[in-house]
Amino acid sequence: MSLKLRVTWRNAGCPLLPDALADVQATADDAPLPIAGARPGLREFEIPAGAARVALRARFSAAFDAFEDVPALREEVLSVEQAFDVAIGGTALSPAPDPALGRPHPLVDVTSAPGAAVAQIGTEFVDITPFWMAYARYADEHQRERQPGTELVALGATAGEPRIWFASVPEACKAPPDDGVSALVFYRPEGYAYTRVDQRHEMFGLNRYLLSPDPDPDASFWARDVFARDPRDGSRWVYLRCGFEAALAASGKAVVMLHPWPNGMNFGAATTASLPGLADAALRLLGSTQKVGLGRGGARLGKLGLAGFSAGGLPLWQALAANTGRVSEVFAFDARGIAKSEALIARWLGGDASRKLRMTGGHQLDANAALQRRLAGNAGAARVSSLPPDKSGYRPGVNARWDHVCSSLDDGEKDTYLNADWVWHQFAVFGGCPGAGEPRDVTFLQRFLEASDL
Numbered sequence: 469m470s471l472k473l474r475v476t477w478r479n480a481g482c483p484l485l486p487d488a489l490a491d492v493q494a495t496a497d498d499a500p501l502p503i504a505g506a507r508p509g510l511r512e513f514e515i516p517a518g519a520a521r522v523a524l525r526a527r528f529s530a531a532f533d534a535f536e537d538v539p540a541l542r543e544e545v546l547s548v549e550q551a552f553d554v555a556i557g558g559t560a561l562s563p564a565p566d567p568a569l570g571r572p573h574p575l576v577d578v579t580s581a582p583g584a585a586v587a588q589i590g591t592e593f594v595d596i597t598p599f600w601m602a603y604a605r606y607a608d609e610h611q612r613e614r615q616p617g618t619e620l621v622a623l624g625a626t627a628g629e630p631r632i633w634f635a636s637v638p639e640a641c642k643a644p645p646d647d648g649v650s651a652l653v654f655y656r657p658e659g660y661a662y663t664r665v666d667q668r669h670e671m672f673g674l675n676r677y678l679l680s681p682d683p684d685p686d687a688s689f690w691a692r693d694v695f696a697r698d699p700r701d702g703s704r705w706v707y708l709r710c711g712f713e714a715a716l717a718a719s720g721k722a723v724v725m726l727h728p729w730p731n732g733m734n735f736g737a738a739t740t741a742s743l744p745g746l747a748d749a750a751l752r753l754l755g756s757t758q759k760v761g762l763g764r765g766g767a768r769l770g771k772l773g774l775a776g777f778s779a780g781g782l783p784l785w786q787a788l789a790a791n792t793g794r795v796s797e798v799f800a801f802d803a804r805g806i807a808k809s810e811a812l813i814a815r816w817l818g819g820d821a822s823r824k825l826r827m828t829g830g831h832q833l834d835a836n837a838a839l840q841r842r843l844a845g846n847a848g849a850a851r852v853s854s855l856p857p858d859k860s861g862y863r864p865g866v867n868a869r870w871d872h873v874c875s876s877l878d879d880g881e882k883d884t885y886l887n888a889d890w891v892w893h894q895f896a897v898f899g900g901c902p903g904a905g906e907p908r909d910v911t912f913l914q915r916f917l918e919a920s921d922l
Contacts, residue, residue, distance in 0.1 A: 470583060471515040471558060472504070475524060477589040479626035480509030484545060484594050484665065489529040496522050515554065522552045522561060524576070524587055528594065530624075532666035538602050541666075545594035545624065548756070550576045550587065561585040574755040574767040592749035593633070595757070596624035596665055600632070604669040613679050613691075615713035619759060620678065623750055624665055629736025631665065634727040635750055636678060636713055641760040644722035648770025649760045650922040651747040652799070653726045653787065654712075655780035658733040674727065680711040680909075681898070694876040695885065704881065706891050708873060710898040711911055718910075719917035723773075724760060726750060733779070739786040744772055744794050771922050775799035775913075777897040785809040792816045797824045799916050800836075802896035807835040810842060818846055826916040827854040828899070830892030855901045855912060862892055869900045869908040 473494055481487050492511040494501045496519040505512035515522055526549075531542035550573040552561035560580040563572035572578075575590040600622035601607045614620065615638075623633040641649055656677065660670055672690075681693035689696040695704045716725055726747060728738035737746060748769035754760045755767020772794050776784030781803025788795055789812055798813075800806055806813075806827070817823050825843070827836040836854040843852050861867060864874075864886065873895065877885055885891050900911040 470517070471554070471561075472584045473501075473513045473515055473522060473524070473552075473561065474584055474586045475511045475513075475526065475589065476586060477509050477526075477528075477591040479591055482626045483532075484530045484596065484624045484626050485528055485591060486530065489531060489542075491527040491529075493525045494522060495525075498523075517558060519554050519558075522554060524548065524550045524552070526589060528591070530594070530596070530599070530665075532599070535603070535666055536668065541599060541602060543596075543598045545596060546575075546589075546591060546753070546756075548573055548575055548589055552578070552585070552587075559583070561587075568758065569755070569762070569767075574752040574761075590749055590752055591626055592746065593623040593625060593753045595621060595753065596632070597622040599624075599665055600669065600671075603666065604671040606671040606675055610671060610675050610679065613675075613682075615678075615680070615717050618713045618717050620713075621754065621759065623753065625737075625746075629734055630728045630730055630738060631662070632669075632729040633738075633750065634674065634729060635754060636716060636725040636727070637754060637759050638713075638716040638721075638723070640717075640720055640722040641724055641754075642758075642762050644761060644770070646722070646770055648768050649751050649755075650721070650723045650771040650773065650796075651726050651751065651769055652723050652773040652775055652797075652917075652922060653728065653738065653743065653747065655735060655738075655774070655776035655783045655787070656727070656730070657777065657779040659730050661732045663731070674729075675709070676707060677710045677727075677897075678713045679709045680714045681709040692876075694873050696876060704877070704885065706885075706894045708894065708898045710913070711909070712913060714909075715911050715914035715917060718914050721917050721920065721922055722760075723917065723922050724751060724754065730783075733783075735783040735786075739783045739790065741790045743787055743791055744769060747772060771796040773797040773799065773920070773922050775801065776803045777801040778893065779804050781805045785812060788812060788816060792819060796820075796822065797916075797920050797922060798826070799913065800825070800827045800832075801912065802828055802830045802832050802893050804832070806832055806839060810839055813839065814843060814846070817843060817851070821851075822921060823851065824920060825852045826912075826919075827852075828896040828912050829854060829856065830889050830894070830896040832896075833858060833889075833892075861901070862886065862895075867899075868902055870895060872908055873899070
């Protein structure tokens with residue numbers, strides 16, 4: 469019986485996977501095999517009788533025309549190499565471990581039927597980092613100031629919304645302690661509208677979350693670690709950087725932070741039951757380039773956590789409702805909708821004694837406190853916490869980090885800023901609550917990660 473190799477991939481022909489730029493080749497015992505059949509998303513090869521070893525090589529590229537000051541670009545977005553042993557008397561293919569990965573390629577799933585082996589390449593996401601860095605304003609700022617050892621990868625979704633995701637990958641993810649890599653999905657407030665990868669993008673609103681504040685008094689006002697004055701209108705700038713990359717690195721946890729990049733406020737499939745599969749697909753892509761899961765078969769989703777800030781709480785609770793059985797932890801940074809989601813949160817938390825809820829407050833101080841009281845009978849402080857516990861947490865002298873960010877205020881401004889819940893609201897995502905003897909740059913996110921089981 470002759471044996472065919474069918475190579476398939478999803479979402480063929482989309483702008484990130486144009487069929488004309490799909491280079492799929494196969495060899496049998498090092499001899500090239502001609503393509504026996506082709507259409508978008510399919511290449512077919514005839515394996516000659518007596519062959520012992522088959523190798524698959526696939527390269528996928530995307531190309532875009534010149535846009536504004538960006539020249540025409542063509543970049544490889546995904547590559548796969550997988551060898552197979554011809555097995556069962558020449559009727560099936562058995563994937564061989566990749567020498568670099570120590571296992572078969574994480575993006576290749578193989579099934580066999582009489583006379584045919586199907587190798588499906590996982591193409592839900594592709595790596596669009598070079599395109600993003602070319603099209604996005606403030607990309608150079610991230611390149612200069614990113615956390616050493618932490619890598620940012622821009623992911624292009626080949627179907628559905630959102631079209632762009634980001635993965636913050638700390639060093640600890642390269643060799644995770646468990647069989648699998650945890651993911652923490654972060655939902656931000658509304659962003660700008662976009663329809664394509666090849667358009668002008670804005671990275672300033674991503675840098676705000678990823679990068680660390682700068683203590684240098686001569687740093688740009690938006691980069692300072694205190695409420696610096698905006699020279700454009702003289703007001704105090706309160707949108708301090710959040711230091712997410714530094715928190716990931718300092719926690720030592722093997723956690724990839726995923727940022728679905730909304731089209732306006734549309735988070736699409738990131739709020740549905742598809743989320744675990746999408747997170748797994750993103751991690752498999754990262755594993756294929758040796759950014760996560762080396763040596764333990766960890767290029768797959770382990771535990772799943774959700775986080776959201778401000779209006780990002782609305783998609784956060786939608787995602788939790790769609791994935792109550794899969795989510796291990798929730799970090800709610802002054803997240804909208806928490807009061808209306810009490811029943812959902814209580815049901816989720818009560819479903820497993822290992823689940824944890826962490827909250828910070830500004831606008832939501834009272835709602836957080838009420839929820840904590842409601843949950844007290846089923847979960848103590850080890851599983852549910854709220855920082856600060858009430859308005860007293862914003863009094864001078866209570867929190868060293870709060871005192872520091874306010875240290876630049878003039879006497880005439882202090883009452884306005886120290887007692888304004890709209891200022892507390894921002895502190896709830898970039899701030900922290902250091903314990904005795906701890907440095908003030910321990911953020912809420914770092915503390916939550918260190919106490920987590922992710």
